[in-house]
Amino acid sequence: xxxxxxLPGWVLDHHAAVLLALGEHVQLxxxxxxxxxxxxxxxGLLGAGRPRLAEATITLAGVLRTLPSLAVxxxxxxxxxxxxxxxxxxxxxxxxPPVLVGLVTxxxxxxxxxxxxxxxxxxxxxxxxxxxxxxxxxxxxxxGFRTASVQVVSGAALASFIGGGGLGDLVTAGVALxxxxxxxxxxxxxxxxALLADLGLGLLARRVAP
Amino acid sequence: xNAAATPMIETERLGKTWPGATRPAVDGVSLRVAxxxxxxxxxxxxxxxxxxxxxxxxxxEPDTGAIRLDGADxxxxxxxxxxxxxxxxxxxxxxxxxxxxxxxxxxxxxxxxWKRARIEARVDAVLSLVGLDPAEYRHRNPRQLSGGQxxxxxxxxxxxxxxxxxLMDEPFGAVDPLQRARLQVxxxxxxxxxxxxxVIVTHDVEEAVLLGDSVAVMRDGRLVQHAPPxxxxxxxxxxxxxAFLGADRLLKRLALLPAEAAIADPxxxxxxxxxxxxxxxxxxxGALPIGASLRDALAAMLERDARALPLAGGGVVTxxxxxxxxxxxxxAGPPDGRPASATPGMAGGAALD
Numbered sequence: 001x002x003x004x005x006x007l008p009g010w011v012l013d014h015h016a017a018v019l020l021a022l023g024e025h026v027q028l029x030x031x032x033x034x035x036x037x038x039x040x041x042x043x044g045l046l047g048a049g050r051p052r053l054a055e056a057t058i059t060l061a062g063v064l065r066t067l068p069s070l071a072v073x074x075x076x077x078x079x080x081x082x083x084x085x086x087x088x089x090x091x092x093x094x095x096x097p098p099v100l101v102g103l104v105t106x107x108x109x110x111x112x113x114x115x116x117x118x119x120x121x122x123x124x125x126x127x128x129x130x131x132x133x134x135x136x137x138x139x140x141x142x143x144g145f146r147t148a149s150v151q152v153v154s155g156a157a158l159a160s161f162i163g164g165g166g167l168g169d170l171v172t173a174g175v176a177l178x179x180x181x182x183x184x185x186x187x188x189x190x191x192x193x194a195l196l197a198d199l200g201l202g203l204l205a206r207r208v209a210p
Numbered sequence: 211x212n213a214a215a216t217p218m219i220e221t222e223r224l225g226k227t228w229p230g231a232t233r234p235a236v237d238g239v240s241l242r243v244a245x246x247x248x249x250x251x252x253x254x255x256x257x258x259x260x261x262x263x264x265x266x267x268x269x270x271e272p273d274t275g276a277i278r279l280d281g282a283d284x285x286x287x288x289x290x291x292x293x294x295x296x297x298x299x300x301x302x303x304x305x306x307x308x309x310x311x312x313x314x315x316x317x318x319x320x321x322x323x324w325k326r327a328r329i330e331a332r333v334d335a336v337l338s339l340v341g342l343d344p345a346e347y348r349h350r351n352p353r354q355l356s357g358g359q360x361x362x363x364x365x366x367x368x369x370x371x372x373x374x375x376x377l378m379d380e381p382f383g384a385v386d387p388l389q390r391a392r393l394q395v396x397x398x399x400x401x402x403x404x405x406x407x408x409v410i411v412t413h414d415v416e417e418a419v420l421l422g423d424s425v426a427v428m429r430d431g432r433l434v435q436h437a438p439p440x441x442x443x444x445x446x447x448x449x450x451x452x453a454f455l456g457a458d459r460l461l462k463r464l465a466l467l468p469a470e471a472a473i474a475d476p477x478x479x480x481x482x483x484x485x486x487x488x489x490x491x492x493x494x495x496g497a498l499p500i501g502a503s504l505r506d507a508l509a510a511m512l513e514r515d516a517r518a519l520p521l522a523g524g525g526v527v528t529x530x531x532x533x534x535x536x537x538x539x540x541x542a543g544p545p546d547g548r549p550a551s552a553t554p555g556m557a558g559g560a561a562l563d
Contacts (some may be wrong), residue, residue, distance in 0.1 A: 111304065111307065113300060113301075113302035113303065113304030114304045114305065114306050114307065115304070116269075116300055116304055117298065117300060117303070117304030117305075117306075117364075117367075118304075118306075118317075119269055119293070120267060120269055120293055120296075120298030120300070120377075121293060121294065121298055121317050121318050121321070121367075122290050122291065122292070122293035122294035122295075122318065122321055123290075123317075123321065124290050127321075132306060135306075135308040136307070136308060
């Protein structure tokens with residue numbers, strides 16, 4: 001109780017360090033989300049109208065999902081060293097499966113009658129994809145981004161182990177120094193950030209639903 | 211309309227076999243549809259009627275044969291450009307749920323690069339054409355439409371770029387029966403007015419004979435018979451067609467013949483015109499209204515237990531004259547062109563007073 005009461009004071013006293021960690025965390029998460037999510041969108045669009053390729057990408061997503069983030073981080077150490085790069089790559093990989101599954105499912109569920117009409121009216125393949133399939137898949141795609149953002153934001157806490165910085169630094173240092181306010185600040189900030197991403201993308205997903 | 215003119219749609223031994231199938235889905239179909247007429251494609255499920263329709267705008271690529279649209283080789287054309295010049299209406303409508311009614315209708319004009327003002331004017335025009343008030347429906351979301359309204363928008367979308375040819379795949383299959391009858395009648399009027407050449411797939415015989423200037427019956431991928439509806443109903447080519455049309459095919463045919471065609475000459479003695487009891491809603495004088503068919507006449511005779519009925523336009527139809535007219539109507543006609551006998555409400559009765 002006393003620790004919680006002391007928390008605001010601690011944060012004020014260390015606001016520079018907290019803001020720095022927060023900035024690093026947001027930056028890392030956003031970069032990974034954009035890179036991993038972007039790769040997943042490209043992969044999903046390639047699979048549109050090619051059922052076998054779509055099936056293969058879904059299988060790939062399943063494999064990626066089974067990889068523990070910490071193991072990926074450790075495996076990347078000898079390749080990319082420490083710091084931002086390995087953390088970024090590991091988190092990007094983490095973002096791929098939910099976005100890919102969301103997009104592929106969304107494309108698959110797009111109203112076949114609308115697509116038939118689109119083809120019959122003389123839309124090209126690309127026009128059908130971008131003017132009909134993708135808008136119809138948008139809500140599920142954003143749901144995928146929502147899941148990915150929560151996983152990436154919480155996964156980014158592990159970046160601290162390989163020198164990637166972020167709010168995880170506060171947690172690991174807090175544990176090492178038995179500095180409870182530091183630890184709690186890091187943990188609560190990560191949780192709030194994840195909640196915020198979840199809420200924001202959830203609202204956006206509802207917005208684009210036709 | 212000159213019967214010798216180039217047919218608007220012409221297929222020549224058109225064939226399609228799906229990969230892995232043992233027999234063709236469409237097997238050497240040669241079909242001619244004259245300009246400005248409506249051809250109803252009919253047959254049991256799996257007879258290839260939808261495949262045939264989808265080959266006309268090349269959503270399905272034929273393996274063999276030729277397609278000519280207005281004399282031009284459709285198989286040489288760029289399929290995407292070809293389709294922009296052909297209206298397409300399907301059973302499940304397929305409106306784009308993420309776009310409002312106006313944007314849905316504007317699809318093909320936009321693909322064709324029309325100017326905005328022209329598109330907006332055209333959207334309102336086709337909405338009015340299909341009986342929807344533009345001010346009320348322009349910005350509706352497809353989700354806010356009933357099944358019948360959605361299909362009206364579907365037809366408006368197909369008409370948007372004013373294509374000479376319309377392909378319709380069971381357009382009223384998903385609409386409730388009451389709405390369906392209204393839509394059929396309105397569509398009939400609209401298509402005649404606009405002079406479109408239409409191919410409509412249906413499994414409903416009544417719909418086919420109501421909408422079609424000609425009816426093409428298919429079975430196992432083959433075209434079995436192509437004739438004007440009255441001729442088809444009077445003289446089915448074989449037992450399959452007869453069975454498919456139903457045991458009441460001659461009754462269905464009566465619906466296509468105008469009551470005026472059976473005016474008794476000389477008129478029967480007045481005492482045969484039984485006063486009877488007039489059911490509510492009947493013509494006050496007991497006469498059959500103008501535009502009534504022979505089927506209406508027969509129904510009225512049964513209802514009033516009368517062997518003769520006066521017509522509102524003058525003249526009297528008797529049971530005997532009705533039978534004679536049903537016999538005398540042309541049993542067969544050319545498959546192309548608009549058959550005169552299929553147009554109800556012909557003139558003629560008024561001269562006989």
